[in-house]
Amino acid sequence: MLLAGFAIGTAAVFKYETSSFKPWGWAPGDEPIVLNCYGDDFEEIYLDKPLKYWAEKGYNVAFVQQDVPSELCKESFIDGFILLKKRNHNDPYTIALTERRVALGRIRAATIYFNPGSYRLEYVLEHELGHAFGFTHLEEEGHIMHPEYEKMGSSFWMP
Numbered sequence: 001m002l003l004a005g006f007a008i009g010t011a012a013v014f015k016y017e018t019s020s021f022k023p024w025g026w027a028p029g030d031e032p033i034v035l036n037c038y039g040d041d042f043e044e045i046y047l048d049k050p051l052k053y054w055a056e057k058g059y060n061v062a063f064v065q066q067d068v069p070s071e072l073c074k075e076s077f078i079d080g081f082i083l084l085k086k087r088n089h090n091d092p093y094t095i096a097l098t099e100r101r102v103a104l105g106r107i108r109a110a111t112i113y114f115n116p117g118s119y120r121l122e123y124v125l126e127h128e129l130g131h132a133f134g135f136t137h138l139e140e141e142g143h144i145m146h147p148e149y150e151k152m153g154s155s156f157w158m159p
């Protein structure tokens with residue numbers, strides 16, 4: 001019985017994830033802490049603008065931790081945290097990607113992986129933070145959540 005219920009629940013959740021622009025969110029009042037595991041070359045000044053961008057829309061983080069113990073940076077996810085990490089994706093078309101850990105309908109943790117390159121990191125971070133806050137992609141030119149870097153813009157609206 002339990003297994004059958006779980007399977008149905010999973011299918012429903014999957015449908016929700018694929019048909020909604022914002023299928024998940026952090027618990028109300030839950031402001032994640034950002035851990036910068038990317039390294040010193042991702043300075044706090046690059047984080048300011050993307051974090052303000054989302055704060056203006058009501059999506060806040062508690063604070064940013066720059067010097068993070070290396071044991072913490074080895075984790076894939078840490079509940080209550082957004083991790084920023086550097087990784088080679090072996091895929092030249094992927095600039096960055098965000099993984100989310102969702103439990104009981106809430107985002108518990110998110111990790112943003114950047115492919116080192118010559119991209120404007122703060123612009124890419126703006127997009128990836130959108131994923132970390134629960135948004136999926138929206139194929140509208142000029143929208144911050146457009147999946148293609150060239151068609152991405154700094155605008156945000158709910159479809």
Ligand SMILES: [Zn+2]
Nearest residue numbers: 127131137147
């Ligand atoms: Zn994306």
